[in-house]
Amino acid sequence: MATVRLAAIKALNGSSRLRNLSCSLNHRCKALSIRAFSAAMSPPSKAVVYDLHGPPDTVTRIIERPPVELKENDVCVKMLAAPINPSDINRIEGVYPVRPQVPAVGGYEGVGEVYSMGSSVKGLSPGDWVIPLPTSSGTWQTYIVKEQSAWHKINKDTPLEYAATVTVNPLTALRMLEDFVNLNSGDAIVQNGATSIVGQCIIQLARIRGIHSVNIIRDRAGSDEVKEKLKKLGADVVYTESQLEVKNVKGLLANIPEPALGFNCVGGNSASLVLKFLRQGGTMVTYGGMAKKPITVSTSSFIFKDLSLRGFWLQKWMNSDKAEECRSMVDYLLDLVREGKLKYEMELSPFNEFHTALDKALGKLGSQPKQIIQF
Structure with a gap:
């Protein structure tokens, strides 16, 4: 009878060890899951935001934005450059027909390089240059996360300032x-x-x-x-x-x-x-x-x-059924740029001098070339 009780005790002890082992494995799996979740996040971003509509030189400010989770079809892009267009100014003033809800990040076109990607993204690699196409709001920030379909890969031999500005003015002219x-x-x-x-x-x-x-x-x-x-x-x-x-x-x-x-x-x-x-x-x-x-x-x-x-x-026009067609048009325009057949005057300004560049874009410092913010 004592032998039976001893065997039962050993069995219980063994079962306890298994439960402890199972709990330990579950804990480790959860920890790995948390680490994997953390890895699928964008870096923190600096952005030009406005909380209400009004004069751009008074309502805009630069803030730190928290990391954003990457879903399986998302691409995190490190922005390289973005222009200050008259329509950007009108959106901030609140007089443009279509504008994002405030609070909002400024900017509507630009160029960046792929920083990281979700698990289902194909055809892009870290370091590739992409532009948002169709254009979309929020390009005045250092990192942007959008679905792969929102990005168009371009030739990295394109001069930075032209890659950042091809989708508004040149495309309008064409x-x-x-x-x-x-x-x-x-x-x-x-x-x-x-x-x-x-x-x-x-x-x-x-x-x-x-x-x-x-x-x-x-x-x-x-x-x-x-x-x-x-x-x-x-x-x-x-x-x-x-x-x-x-x-x-x-x-x-x-x-x-x-x-x-x-x-x-x-x-x-x-x-x-x-x-x-x-x-x-x-x-x-x-x-x-x-x-x-x-x-x-x-x-x-x-x-x-x-x-x-x-x-x-x-x-x-871009919100119509022409969205895909315009990608080939953008490639055509950038080909002309690289061939030296399409050019216009611009000025690159560091992101930390944004408000000086904004003053130039607003005409407060006399006639100036188009201002391109370089991140």
């Missing part, structure tokens, strides 16, 4: 040249705001296609130097607004055909000058309103010239 009028080599376009990045891109893309460009700039000191810069990009003719205060502006065209297509980003009198150049049945596309003045069109322009007025908004 789409407007191709979407409204069927232009052939030898045709002509007319535009105001020719010194803008969109304007510079239109000049160069038109030249590649053999299309003439008539360009209007505002009167300012150094306008002759500006004219020469635009002509080096491929502009056929460049006029200041005051030079066009003549009865027959078309007499200034010389051997250039009457433009079939016009682009307006200013409004007011400048838009009227674009309309004067257009041929019978011509089209003017408005994509901005820098003068904040309405477009006035004479009755005769509609009745006797049969002119058409259209509008273009890139974000609406």
